[in-house]
Amino acid sequence: MNTYRIYEDLRSSLGEEAAKSLAHTLGPMFEELGNTVTKSEFRELSDTVARLAEAQERTEKRVAELADGQARLAAAQARTEAQVAELTKAQAQTELRLAELSAAQTQTQKELAELTRVVRSLVVNAERQATRLDAVLGRTFEIQFRDRLTA
Numbered sequence: 001m002n003t004y005r006i007y008e009d010l011r012s013s014l015g016e017e018a019a020k021s022l023a024h025t026l027g028p029m030f031e032e033l034g035n036t037v038t039k040s041e042f043r044e045l046s047d048t049v050a051r052l053a054e055a056q057e058r059t060e061k062r063v064a065e066l067a068d069g070q071a072r073l074a075a076a077q078a079r080t081e082a083q084v085a086e087l088t089k090a091q092a093q094t095e096l097r098l099a100e101l102s103a104a105q106t107q108t109q110k111e112l113a114e115l116t117r118v119v120r121s122l123v124v125n126a127e128r129q130a131t132r133l134d135a136v137l138g139r140t141f142e143i144q145f146r147d148r149l150t151a
Contacts, residue, residue: 003027 003023010019037045 006030 003026006026007019007023010022013019014022
């Protein structure tokens, strides 16, 4: 409110000095009153604070849910890391076993080659023996034939 207007309104009824003094006192009071919060503004502010409190509560719940989710993810990551460690260990064991199997296969191939050589040698010897046996049987047959010829 304007102090001059207050002065004009009061001058005719109170006199110039009293109106001036009262306008001078009331002016700042009206200005300060204009800067104060009204009931509707206070209600609006209260409603806003209540909404903010609700939003804060929802945010806190969501943060708690996120923290829980993060804890579950950390546990899952720990399990995954343990499984990876187990797989790495199993892979190392598999590689060791493959090396052992490769060495065993090499040994088996050597033994098979030796066995093949021995079998071939036995086949050659068996063929020689068969040839000798045939010769002995032929001679035996001739001797029997000769011995029975007189009979």
